[in-house]
Amino acid sequence: MLPRKRAAGAEAVQTTTESSPKKHCTAVTTGNSRSNDDNNNSIANTEDHIMALGNGNSIDIDEDLHSRQLAVYGRETMRRLFASNVLISGMQGLGAEIAKNLVLAGVKSVTLHDEGAVELWDLSGNFIFSEDDVGKNRALASIQKLQELNNSVVISTLTTELTKEQLSDFQVVVFTDISLERAIEFDDYCHNHQPPISFIKSEVRGLFGSMFCDFGPEFTVFDVDGKDPHTGIIASISNDNPALVTCVDDERLEFQDGDLVVFSEVNGMKELNDGKPRKIKNVRPYSFAIEEDTAKYSAYVKGGIVTQVKQPKVLKFKPLREALKDPGDFLLSDFSKFDRPPLLHLAFQVLDKFQSEFGHFPVAGSEDDAQKFISSVTSMNDALSDGRLEAIDQILLRHFASGARAVLNPMAAMFGGIVGQEVVKACSGKFHPLFQFFYFESVESLPAEPLLPSDLKPLNSRYDAQISVFGSKIQKKLEDAKIFVVGSGALGCEFLKNLALMGVSCGKQGKLTITDDDVIEKSNLSRQFLFRDWNIGQAKSTVAASAAALINPSLNIEALQNRAGPETENVFNDEFWENLSVVVNALDNVNARLYIDQRCLYFQKPLLESGTLGAKCNTQMVIPHLTENYGASRDPPEKQAPMCTVHSFPHNIDHCLTWARSEFEGLLEKTPAEVNTYLTNPNEYASAMKKAGDAQARDNLERVLECLDKERCETFQDCINWARLKFEDYFANRVKQLTYTFPEDATTSNGAPFWSAPKRFPRPLQFSVDDPSHLYFIMSGSVLRAETFGIPIPDWVKSPRKLADAANQVIVPDFQPKRGVKIVTDEKASSFSTSSIDDAAVIDELIMKLEERRKLLSPGFRMNSIQFEKVSHLALDLPCAPLCFPFVKPF
Numbered sequence: 001m002l003p004r005k006r007a008a009g010a011e012a013v014q015t016t017t018e019s020s021p022k023k024h025c026t027a028v029t030t031g032n033s034r035s036n037d038d039n040n041n042s043i044a045n046t047e048d049h050i051m052a053l054g055n056g057n058s059i060d061i062d063e064d065l066h067s068r069q070l071a072v073y074g075r076e077t078m079r080r081l082f083a084s085n086v087l088i089s090g091m092q093g094l095g096a097e098i099a100k101n102l103v104l105a106g107v108k109s110v111t112l113h114d115e116g117a118v119e120l121w122d123l124s125g126n127f128i129f130s131e132d133d134v135g136k137n138r139a140l141a142s143i144q145k146l147q148e149l150n151n152s153v154v155i156s157t158l159t160t161e162l163t164k165e166q167l168s169d170f171q172v173v174v175f176t177d178i179s180l181e182r183a184i185e186f187d188d189y190c191h192n193h194q195p196p197i198s199f200i201k202s203e204v205r206g207l208f209g210s211m212f213c214d215f216g217p218e219f220t221v222f223d224v225d226g227k228d229p230h231t232g233i234i235a236s237i238s239n240d241n242p243a244l245v246t247c248v249d250d251e252r253l254e255f256q257d258g259d260l261v262v263f264s265e266v267n268g269m270k271e272l273n274d275g276k277p278r279k280i281k282n283v284r285p286y287s288f289a290i291e292e293d294t295a296k297y298s299a300y301v302k303g304g305i306v307t308q309v310k311q312p313k314v315l316k317f318k319p320l321r322e323a324l325k326d327p328g329d330f331l332l333s334d335f336s337k338f339d340r341p342p343l344l345h346l347a348f349q350v351l352d353k354f355q356s357e358f359g360h361f362p363v364a365g366s367e368d369d370a371q372k373f374i375s376s377v378t379s380m381n382d383a384l385s386d387g388r389l390e391a392i393d394q395i396l397l398r399h400f401a402s403g404a405r406a407v408l409n410p411m412a413a414m415f416g417g418i419v420g421q422e423v424v425k426a427c428s429g430k431f432h433p434l435f436q437f438f439y440f441e442s443v444e445s446l447p448a449e450p451l452l453p454s455d456l457k458p459l460n461s462r463y464d465a466q467i468s469v470f471g472s473k474i475q476k477k478l479e480d481a482k483i484f485v486v487g488s489g490a491l492g493c494e495f496l497k498n499l500a501l502m503g504v505s506c507g508k509q510g511k512l513t514i515t516d517d518d519v520i521e522k523s524n525l526s527r528q529f530l531f532r533d534w535n536i537g538q539a540k541s542t543v544a545a546s547a548a549a550l551i552n553p554s555l556n557i558e559a560l561q562n563r564a565g566p567e568t569e570n571v572f573n574d575e576f577w578e579n580l581s582v583v584v585n586a587l588d589n590v591n592a593r594l595y596i597d598q599r600c601l602y603f604q605k606p607l608l609e610s611g612t613l614g615a616k617c618n619t620q621m622v623i624p625h626l627t628e629n630y631g632a633s634r635d636p637p638e639k640q641a642p643m644c645t646v647h648s649f650p651h652n653i654d655h656c657l658t659w660a661r662s663e664f665e666g667l668l669e670k671t672p673a674e675v676n677t678y679l680t681n682p683n684e685y686a687s688a689m690k691k692a693g694d695a696q697a698r699d700n701l702e703r704v705l706e707c708l709d710k711e712r713c714e715t716f717q718d719c720i721n722w723a724r725l726k727f728e729d730y731f732a733n734r735v736k737q738l739t740y741t742f743p744e745d746a747t748t749s750n751g752a753p754f755w756s757a758p759k760r761f762p763r764p765l766q767f768s769v770d771d772p773s774h775l776y777f778i779m780s781g782s783v784l785r786a787e788t789f790g791i792p793i794p795d796w797v798k799s800p801r802k803l804a805d806a807a808n809q810v811i812v813p814d815f816q817p818k819r820g821v822k823i824v825t826d827e828k829a830s831s832f833s834t835s836s837i838d839d840a841a842v843i844d845e846l847i848m849k850l851e852e853r854r855k856l857l858s859p860g861f862r863m864n865s866i867q868f869e870k871v872s873h874l875a876l877d878l879p880c881a882p883l884c885f886p887f888v889k890p891f
Contacts, residue, residue, distance in 0.1 A: 062152075064522045066106060072226070072614040077428040081107055084427035087170045089113040089162060090177030091138040093125025093407040094204045097416020098174055100127075102153075102423055103146050104526055109154035110146070111170070113162055114138035114177075123462035125204075125407035127497045127551050131462070149529055164189040172198040172426045174419060180324075180352040187214055187320040198426035201320070202419050203348070204411040205361075206403020206469045207445055210348045211418065211438040214317045215426050221313040222429040226615065230254040233651055233758045234304035237269050241293035242281070245306065248758040251652075252285045259283075260309040261290075268301030269294065277309045302756060315435060323436050324349065331438040340396070342389055343377075344439040347400050350376045361405035364468035365453030373401040399443050402456070406465040409501040411442070413494065421615065431615065447474055462552075463503045479507030482579055484572075486564050486596055487586035488516040488544040491610060493530040495584055496548040499555075506554040513576075515560040516541040521870070565595055577603040584608045597622065597630035644824045648738055651758040663730075664868055671703045672788045672863035678704050679862060682854060686847045693840050701846040707863070708853045713789045716782065716797070717806060723781030724767070724810040727774065731765040733815045738762065740817035767812075769804035778807050788864050 061078055063070060070078060084107045088099050091114040102110055118133045118141055133141040139157040147155050158166070164186055167173050173190060175183060183201050190197035196216025203210055232247040232255070247253055255261065259280050263272035271294070272278075282289040318326070330341035354373055355361055362369035374397045381389050418438070425433040447470065455471035458464040467475050483505050485495055496514065499505065505512035520528075520535045520543060530547035531540070545559035562568045583600050585607065587593050593609065600607040600622065607622035609630050622629050645651070646659045678685040689697040713719050744761050746754035755761045769775055779797060786793055796802040 065526050067523050069105065069526060073424070073428065073430060077424075077430045078106075080428040081105060081424060083108055084171045085109045085111070085169060086423060086427075087111045087113060087167065087173040089173070089175045091126075091128075091142050092122055092177060093409055093412035094176040094202060094415055094419075095138075095174075096126045096128045096142060097412045098176070098202075098419045098423070099142065099146055100149065100529055101416055101420030103149045103155065104529060105420065105424060106150060106152060106526070107423075107427065109156065111156050111158060112139040112142055112146075113158040115159060115161065120460070120462060121405075121458075121465050122407075124465045124501055124503070125409045125412050127409070127501055130550075148532055150526075162186075167197055168193060170197060172200065172423050174200045174202070174423065176202055176204075179356065180349065181356075184319075184321045184324075190214065191216060191317070191319040198423075199320070200419060200422055200426070202415055204407050204415055205348075205351065205400065206406045206408065207411065207443055208344065208347070208400050208403070208441045209411055209415045209439070210344065211415065211422075211434065212320060212323065213422055213426075213434045213436050214319055214323070215315065215433060216317055219315045219317060219426075219433070220429055221315060221425075221432055223310060224313055224432045226431050229308040229310050231308070231652065232306045234263075234266065234300075234306055235757050237266070237272070237294065237300040237304070239269075239295050239297060239299060241295055242289040242291055243294040244287060244289055245280075246287045247306070249286050250758055253283065253288065255280060255283045255288055255308060257281050257283050260311060261306050262309055264305050264307065266300065266304035268299050269297050271297045272304075302753065303760075304757075312429075313432070315433070317436060327437050328435075331434055333438075333440055337441075340441060341437070341439045342387065343393060343396065344400075344441065345437065346377050346380050346389075347397060348439075350380055351400075351404055362401035364402045364405070365451070365456040366402075367453075370398045370401045373397060396441070396443060399446065400441075403469040406468050408466060408469060409498050413498055414440075445470075447471065466502060475503060476507065478502055478504045480509035481505055481581040482510065483512045483582055483584060484576075484580050485512065485514040485584045485586060486516075486592070487588070488514055488528075488530075488540045488559075489518070489524070489586060489588060490527040491612065492516065492540075492586035493528045493544055493547075495586055496530065496544055496557075497551060499584075500548045500552040503552065503554070505556050506552060507556075510556050512555065512557045513560065514541050514545055514557065515562050515564055515572075516544075517561050517563040564592065572599075574603075577605065580605050582606045582608065585610065587611075594631050601629050601631075648823055648825075649759045651760050661868065666703075668784055668788055668866040669868070670865075671707055672865040674700055675704050675707055675863045676865070678850070679854065679857075682851065686850075689843055689847065690840075693843060695839060698839050698842055698846070701843060701850065705846055705850050705853065708850070708857065713785060713791060716786055716791055716794055717809075719782040719785040719789075719791060720778060720803075720806045721810050722785050723778045724807050725812065726781055727765075727767055727777055728812050728815075732767070733764075735762045735764040736815055737817055737821060738823060739764075741821055741823050767807075769800075769807060775800055775804060775807070779803055784866060787866055790864055 061070070061075070061082070066078065073081070086102055086107050086109070088095050088102075088110060091099070091112055095112070095114070099110055099112060114137065116138055118129050118136050118138055120131070120134055122129055122138075123131065128142045128145050129138075137157075137159050139159055143155050143157055147153075167186060167190060173186070175186070178186075178201065187199045187201070190199040191214055196219070198216065198219075199214045201210075201212045230253070232251075232253050234245060235248050236246045238244040257280070260277040261280055262275055262277055264275075266272050278290045278292060280288045280290055318328075327345055330345070332338060332341070334340075350373060351361070353376060354369075358372075362373050374392070374394050377397055378392055381392060418434075421431075422434055425431050451471045455473060456468050457472075459467060459472065461467075463475050481504050483499065485492060485499075488496065492514065496512075499512060504510070516539070518540050520531050520538055520540055522533070522536055524531055524540075525533060525536075528540075528544075530544045535543045539559070539561050541559040541561055545557045548557060549555050560571070562571050564572060577599060580603070583596060583605050585593055585596055587596070588611075593611075597607060597609070599605075601624075604624040606624065607630065609620040609622060611618055620630060621627060646655050646662070650656050650659065689701055711722060713722060739762065742754050744755060748754050765774075767774055783793055783797065
């Protein structure tokens with residue numbers, strides 16, 4: 001157990017803990033290594049930074065709620081987003097989806113504009129409305145349910161005719177249901193406004209959708225792709241004109257000709273360390289040239305890092321009136337349909353003209369309306385002087401006209417996501433925006449057999465819009481479908497909403513089964529929109545099912561909390577699988593996906609597979625006897641850094657993150673789980689270790705014993721002691737031992753410098769409460785440690801001053817380097833554990849000590865195992881994952 005003493009000015013407090021491998025934690029005393037007066041100024045400077053990292057800052061970013069967004073967008077983008085006011089005009093299905101996404105994202109305010117009333121027709125495309133809302137103003141009917149998604153966003157409504165002067169209150173305006181004439185008028189105003197107002201026009205018409213963006217005459221994209229700047233480790237630089245720079249060959253360079261780069265840490269040719277961006281050319285996988293004469297520079301000696309300088313990009317958007325005549329290049333989503341966007345560009349303009357002339361959309365199945373529409377498109381095309389199409393696809397236009405009135409939920413959901421992302425780009429300048437038109441169609445979704453006009457007639461039901469596109473027979477099949485949705489996270493919530501609105505499993509024969517063994521956490525609320533803050537701690541599948549039933553009361557849904565896998569095949573048995581119509585994956589790991597894929601393959605069931613990663617996503621349709629299955633192809637394995645590189649010789653941030661994640665899992669997840677396995681059945685555990693009798697068994701026993709003996713925590717001060725000593729071990733002692741074993745001038749057996757690229761000579765860190773990252777490590781480490789031991793976390797941990805006082809109480813032993821320490825340098829080594837002929841004897845001794853230690857524990861004592869992905873729900877709303885971020889500093 002950790003020796004401890006009460007920290008001055010701090011109450012004995014408790015927190016969470018974790019187990020640590022083979023390190024001894026020493027005592028704390030009441031004596032302070034520094035006086036409080038000496039610390040006051042530095043702590044005051046540190047306090048603001050720590051609070052910004054942990055509990056909040058001037059922008060008040062709730063990091064527990066927005067942790068995923070912060071990882072993708074970054075703090076500066078989030079600040080800009082949180083300061084943005086957005087107008088959404090048109091609250092049918094597409095407007096509702098856009099509003100939902102922006103409210104979840106956390107913009108400052110959203111104003112909903114709509115002059116129309118809810119119709120029964122709207123219910124197949126809008127998840128907000130219910131039958132009770134029919135006849136109400138759409139904007140007013142939307143505000144309450146949208147506000148529930150995020151109370152931090154100010155949501156207001158406009159229900160009268162919009163004037164262009166009102167647009168000046170917003171940074172971004174989005175129109176989903178507006179005539180072309182009015183759109184041109186509003187866009188001209190936004191384009192010429194100072195500063196420009198970002199204008200987005202989007203609409204969904206049956207299986208067709210369009211989008212137009214105008215972010216002003218000169219819009220600056222600060223970060224085109226959102227990626228970190230590329231880097232390279234230098235191996236040599238020539239004294240030439242131009243100079244040739246060669247990098248180490250462990251990773252290919254990702255530079256391009258014309259990129260700007262800066263040099264740092266170059267030994268010898270120090271003229272390049274001036275921070276000046278330099279243009280590069282002749283980029284090869286491991287070399288490039290700089291447009292500079294280095295003939296008279298000092299000779300290159302060793303080391304050096306080259307880093308890409310990301311340049312902002314200025315886009316000059318055309319206003320809508322000009323872009324309609326000269327649209328430029330269309331964004332393509334399907335290269336097999338490269339000829340479609342020009343035709344759809346005409347079709348959407350003609351649709352606006354048709355509605356203006358006749359006062360309604362083309363009627364579904366009406367041959368007369370279809371012919372009028374096709375004739376108008378042909379006439380508009382013939383009148384073009386430039387860009388005239390050689391052929392007009394009349395079948396495509398017929399489908400366009402027939403479904404023009406319908407707002408289908410899947411189309412609204414898709415375009416709602418795209419528009420929402422474009423709004424974020426407009427507010428933040430991060431990621432390259434759509435420039436400027438995007439058209440999409442999915443006519444392949446239509447049934448293969450021709451649809452008769454009688455199939456498309458409305459039935460006075462909530463599905464009439466969908467029936468006008470797919471027909472009543474398809475609607476009946478959807479209602480009677482038996483669906484299995486695996487997972488109810490971010491994708492699962494969206495799928496449930498879509499299926500409910502489409503009427504899937506809403507008939508007498510239909511049934512939707514959803515399963516998820518997880519519970520709702522605060523971080524889920526920013527993207528899993530079926531959950532509310534009062535649902536935290538409840539089962540995801542149960543809450544999601546209840547919410548989906550509110551969207552469509554006819555939904556026949558059963559919620560389970562079982563993990564789909566071999567161990568639950570008594571639940572999801574053969575009869576269950578044989579009765580299914582379709583399986584929908586909404587999973588977050590590859591192994592689970594492969595299992596479901598194999599079951600679908602065996603039972604010949606269609607599988608809809610998808611996944612998201614930040615701003616990226618993928619989908620795969622698996623149809624028996626028609627497409628390959630999910631497991632038929634695998635992504636190439638990611639390149640793994642050698643263990644010696646990760647543990648002792650890291651040279652890039654990925655190595656540091658890999659090591660940190662490994663330490664996190666070992667200390668906080670695996671060791672507590674190992675402790676609990678032992679405590680659950682000590683005799684069985686001991687027998688298993690004796691039977692194994694190897695180095696791994698010995699290591700397991702040592703970790704369990706250490707965790708229950710020398711590193712056991714009983715108070716929160718114990719946890720601070722542990723974290724402080726961990727800091728010393730990770731960032732000082734290990735580095736001192738490494739540089740003692742391999743000094744800076746060390747050579748290899750061949751006489752070459754040992755510390756040559758890509759190795760980087762490390763420097764030990766000196767702990768200081770003045771450094772926010774040091775204090776943050778103590779805070780995060782102690783909170784996590786306390787969590788594993790079930791120790792309450794004190795409020796004063798939020799105070800950098802009190803935390804610093806507690807950290808300064810820890811007595812840190814002086815480090816003495818050891819001779820003969822073997823540090824692995826073989827890149828082929830896969831483990832640091834070494835076998836010994838005495839393993840069996842050591843294991844017996846460890847088991848005896850462990851049994852003695854167990855007898856001293858309170859009955860029922862167990863540890864808490866912390867999964868890295870679940871760390872954001874810990875008390876105090878602390879983003880504890882950054883335990884790892886200072887690890888790169890010694891290198």
